[in-house]
Amino acid sequence: MExxxxxxxxxxxxxxxREKLRDNLYEQFLELLYYVIMCCYSWPKNDEATVLTDVIQVLKDLTSKVDRLKVQCAxxxxxxCELVQEKNEVREERASLKAEIENLYAQYRQKARAMFPWAAVDPTVVMPPxxxxxxxxxxxxGPIHIHPSLQPFVFLGNQNPGAIASPCFNIYSSGSHFQANRIPEAS
Known part of the structure; x- marks a missing residue:
């Protein structure tokens, strides 16, 4: 045994x-080179200094893009936030308009009920089955009396301006019509 x-x-x-660390760094450089190439960059050389320079440039480009995206995001x-606030205002305005419409409709129904009291009454309550x-x-x-201004066909000369004959009224109740059309008796 020695x-x-x-x-x-x-x-x-x-x-x-050190060799393991160097191999690990070399693999990381190759991986970094692969990602840089994937970002649509092509280099004639692939030595470590060129790769590092190009990676620094890519990182600068990416940080500037990140900064622009941060500003755009802000x-x-x-x-x-403004649109959400405006949406809430529109929603509140819509709710107030809806309440106002319901209020006006209730006022309309109340006025209609005052003008036409029978319109609000349920017909099943008023009328028997x-x-x-x-x-x-x-x-x-007898005759049905109506107001003279409502008399139809005044120009026909209604004898009794306050009455219109009912359908049951017998026009020939006096009997004079029958006597006029009677055949005279021979004497």
Missing amino acids: VKDPLAVAREVQRAD TLSGES PYSHPVPVPVPP
């Missing part, structure tokens, strides 16, 4: 760690 110098062992371990969020069989309606035996 005993190694602890200092030599430490140097070998340190060298192995303006859009401000506009969004219909009969299941026909019922005779009584007709007055």
Whole structure:
């Protein structure tokens, strides 16, 4: 069994760690180069200095784009807040207009009820249920009196201007008509 110098062992371990670190950095540079190329950049050289310079430029471009997007986001969020506020105002105005329309409609119904009291009455409350069989309606035996201004056909010379004959009124009640058309008796 050979005993190694602890200092030599430490140097070998340190060298192995440096090689692993170098390989890891090289892989990271290749990955970074791949991402830079994916961002539509092409370089004639791919040495470390060129890659780092190009990466720095890409990062500057990306940070400026991020700054522009932050400004744009701030303006859009401000506009969004204004639009939300305006939307709430429109919603409140719509609700107030709807309440005003309902109020005006209620006033209209109240005035209509005052002008035409029968319009608000439910017909089922006022009228009795219909009969299941026909019922005779009584007709007055005499003339039906109406106001002279409502008399139809005044120019025909109605003898009694305050009355219109009812359908049951017998025009020939005096009997004089029958006597005039009677055949004279032979004597």
